[in-house]
Structure formats: C-alpha cells, structure tokens
Amino acid sequence: MDSAIRNDKTRLALAQLPILIRQIHGALRAARDDSERERLHSLLCSAYVAAEGACCRLGYLSLTTLVLDRLDSAATQTNDPLFKVRSLMKRARLLMSYDSTDSAMSLVEEGLGMISNDREPERVLRGYGHLRGAIVAARGRRLDLAQSHIREARLIARPMDRESDLYGTLFGPGNVEIHACSVELEAGDPGKAAREGSLLVLPKDIAAPRAGHHWQDTARAWLIVGQPDKALKSLTTARRIAPQQTKLHPDVRETLHGIAAAERRRSDSLGAFARWVGVTL
Template sequence: MGMHVGQSIASERKVVGLSQRQLATRAAYSLSMVKAVEQGREVASPGFIAAVSRVLGVDPDRLTGAPYLDILEEEGPLDGLAELRAVLAEGVYVQAIDPPPVAELANELAAVEASLRNDRTRRALAALPALLRKAHGAALAAEDDAARERAYQLLCAAYIAAEGACCRLGYSSLTALVLDRLDAAAAHTTDSAYAVRSLVKRSRLLMEHGSTDVAMSLVDRGIGLVPGDTEGERVLRGYAHLRGAIVAARGRRLDVARDHIAEARSLARPMTRESDLYTTDFGPGNVEIHACAVELEAGDPGKAARDGAALILPGDMAAPRAGHHWQDNARAWLMAGKHDRALAALNKARTAAPQQTRLHSAVRETMYGIAAAQRRQSESLLGFAHWLGATL
C-alpha cells in the first residue's frame, strides 16, 4: 500500500522524539485516535492533521504529500506556476503591463472564473499571471476614481481566483502571499465584499494550521462588514456563516457550528438558485452540503453520510463544490463502517470534478482507509487507485 498520512505522522513524531501519548496530549486528541491514524485504521481528518502538524512543527502539506507532482506532471508542466510565483515575489513592486480596455480585462477574468467553476484549474492558472499584471496596469493607468475602483475590483477578483487555483492544485504554501496581495488590493476599493472575501479566505488558511480561534475572529469581522439587506450583502453574510460553521466544527464547537448553519439556512431560504455573486457559490444547496460537513467534522458521521447521500445537488452548482461534497460523503461512509458506499461516493466525486478529485489529499486518505477495511482489495478499488495514480 502507498504511504498514508498516518505513516508520515509516525515518522515525523519519531524525528522530534515524541511518544504517541505525548502527541495525543499536545494535539488534544485521544491516544487511541493517534494509534488508529498511524496504523491506517482511521482516516486523518483535516482537523487532526492541522492539530498534529502544529505540534510537530511541520507544514500540513508535509504530512499529506501535496502537491502531487507525479499526477500534475502527467499533463506536462504547470503553465503559469513559475510566473505566478514571480508576481507574488514582486509584491508591491509587481511589474505591471499595459492593460487592454476594461471590458476586455473583465472578459479575461470571467474566463478564468469559468475555468475554476468547471474544474479546469490548470487552464485558469495559465491565464492568471498575465491577468494580474494587466489588472495592476489598469489600476496604475486609471484616470479617475471610478476607473481606479473598477480596476482594483478586477484585481481583487483575480487574486481570489489565484487563491482558489493554488489550493486546488496543492500549492497551499503560496496562498498566504496571495492573500497578502488581496488585502492590499481590497484596501483600495469601496466595495466591502472584497474585504469579506479576504477575511474568510484567510480563515481557511488559519484553520488548516490549527488557528481556529483567530480564524473565527476573522469570520465574525467579515460578517460585521455586511450588515445590510441587499442581495450582495445577504450572499456574503451567508458565505461567511458557512465558513464560520466549518471553522467552529474544526475547533470541535458543534453548537456554534450549528448556529452558523441555521443563520446561513435562513439567508438561503428565499433563494431559488446558487448565487455566483463574488464567486461565493452561496445558496440552499451549498448550505445543506455544509450542514453535512459540520456533522462529519464534529457531530455524527453516520448522519453526515446518510444526509449527504440523500442530497440532490442543484444543477447550477459549481463542479468542484459538488466534487468536494462527494469526497466528504465518502469519508463519512467510511467512518460509519460502510466502505462500499464510501467507494461509490468517491466515484461520484470523480464524475463531478475529476481534476480536483485526483489532487485532493482527503481522497487518497479515504481510499487508503477503504483498503484497510477490505479483507481483499476489490477490483473497483484497485481501478480507482490506478486512476488516482496511487498504489495499494
């Protein structure tokens, strides 16, 4: 079997000289959980990985093995990655290039956002560096306040897209730099939506590093920035409540997480579709997906599995959002002891968002968990592992 996260944890634990009991105590998890994860009998949840990586003093990606370069290299070099790194390294000194007319720049941004929505992340990444340089150029060339405002809104949206691309491809180490640039650009707009997006996206990064208290404070700040009742404010507030639910669940504060779900559900109730305002994907379907995720993280995995399997996802839901739901549903079924249903859910994730599914660390962990639960590896599991580029 390929190397799972538990084996990486055991290796790193021994390097720093901690016993399993010491690691469990410092990470605030049970000794039995640490043993089960290290032995591959239990899937390492994102919250567990965050807590353990913090104790061990390593980046979470070191434990998960992301990015999966062998998979990425199958389709050739990642166009745009080196140039995006250069843009981020330049920081406030970014080399802008002459922009096209603002309508053309907006169309380029829309194409990038559509690529991300349709699980074409490599295509989005290839276009992002030039888009960012052009948007910086538009901000510098603006002749009045209205033009400057529009340019900075486009720049913010481009950095939001860059954060999404980095996360999906496994380059989460770049997201802090992306979010710093997003913060700087958002300060130049009068639209609070971009500050909300920046705060909530940073909360995700903090959550991955186990800083759930700070992450929750950013979510609360974001909610406070959109107190009104316009469609945009309601969508942004709902989006922030969904992130608050996951942060609270990750911090094992189930009551708080459920309160956030209730607030989000109330905001989504009048909606007839999933909103694409500010690329939030907020709507009734996404609320129910997050309700299942909360149960998976901090409540009843069996309920998460059953409720998640029964969901009929809206046809207008973004492919990666649907794919992520089925990834979570697979983990929930595995935790509920139904490995056949877990594999079926992984295949649904593969159908919904194949590129994202191949590159998501939780998918591999769930697959290894299924393999550990099966007395004899089934042909369907071996086929999935082959497609994933992993060995059992």
C-alpha cells in the same frame, strides 16, 4: 475564468490567472483617473479571490498566504468593503487549515460585523460568512455554534432560487446543505453525514467542484463508519462530477489509503481507481 473554475478546469484557471493579473497591473499603470483605478482594483480583487480558491482546491496552501496578502492590499484601493470581508473569510479558512480555529473564528466574526446593509451582495456575503463560521466551529469541535451558523445561513438562503456567483461565494440553498453535512462529519455524527450526504439532491446550477467535494466528504464519512464499499462508490461519483479535482485533491488519496486498509480483499474497482489517481496502495 469563473467558468473554468465552476466547470472543474482549475488547472486551466491557474495557468491563466498570472497572465490576467499582470494585464490588470499594466492597465492600472495606464489608468487615467481614480474611477478607472478603483474599477481595476476591484477586478484585481476578483482575480485574487479566484486564485486563492484554485490554490485551496488543489492543495497548494503554501501559495495562499501570498495571494491573500495581495488581496488585502488591492481591497484597500476599492470603495467596496465587501472585498475586505471576503478576504477575512478566506484568511479564516487558511488559519483553520493549521488548526488555529480560535483565531479563524475571530476573523469570521469580524467579517460578519462589517456587513451592515441588506442588499443582495451583503446577504450573500453574510450567508457565506455563516457557512465559513460553521466549518471553523466544527473543526474546533464546537458543534452547537456550528449548527447555529448553519441555521442562520439557511434563513438567508431560503428565498434564493439559485447559487450565487457574487464575489465568488457560490452561496445558495445547495451549498448550505453541503455544509450541514460537513458539520456533522467534522464534529457531529459521521453516520448522519454519510446517510444524508448520499441522499442530498443538489441544484443543477451548483459548481461541479463544490458538488465533487461534497462527494469526497461523503466518502470520508462512509469510511469513518466502516463502510469502505460505499466510500469508494462516493469517490466514483465525485470522479464523475469533478474528475480533475478528484484526481488531484490530497484528501482523495488519504481516503483511498483508508479504504485499502479497511478492505479485507483488494477489489478490482479500488485498484482501478487508485491507478487512475496515481496512488500505489
């Protein structure tokens, strides 16, 4: 499942997740002791974490509330408080998508406040929480706060030599720099986001959809600063890295319409890309 999500096979993951979740519920009914039930609830939490990420990646926001409710319920049946932290951060993302940034930031702060230890799982969740806080703050046009969260995330990621898969966070040095560009795009200097985003060298182990989304954001940044040709080039890079996500993500369609509106003449490359996505310009 994690492999499908990391390798831009989100549709496959969404097809498999309901079966997996039913199987875990079946195993729970047959569980013989509390230890086994606790382990299975942890697996269920991981499945719901993956389901929420897949739904968001493909723009199915209407499904995420139900998934997060199930994640909250499963998290109460484990002895791992970090699943509750993960759920709070995911709910913050959902609230942010509806412009409820103050409420979203409250959840981020609550989640960060629940992390007390300094083992690797706690450090990864803390770093992930700061990245979530950075984007929520940027959406709320609180640039100083967003940049403060980025600085905290950088400090945590600095000693890391890879992107972490713990709790499905994909947290690491590369992801921090991706979020730094996103902060500039949302609340700072889109030109800086475009320039630095185009020059950013991502780690080889970073998940394809994460890298693809970075190039989608870079395309938006180039469009905002009036360079539709570079925006299309960035979308082409996103397509090469994560074709399924690029083809299905609603932000790509919006960017394509923006490029078409900005171009004086409709280029053949834009027309070909639009046909591949299934958009009429």
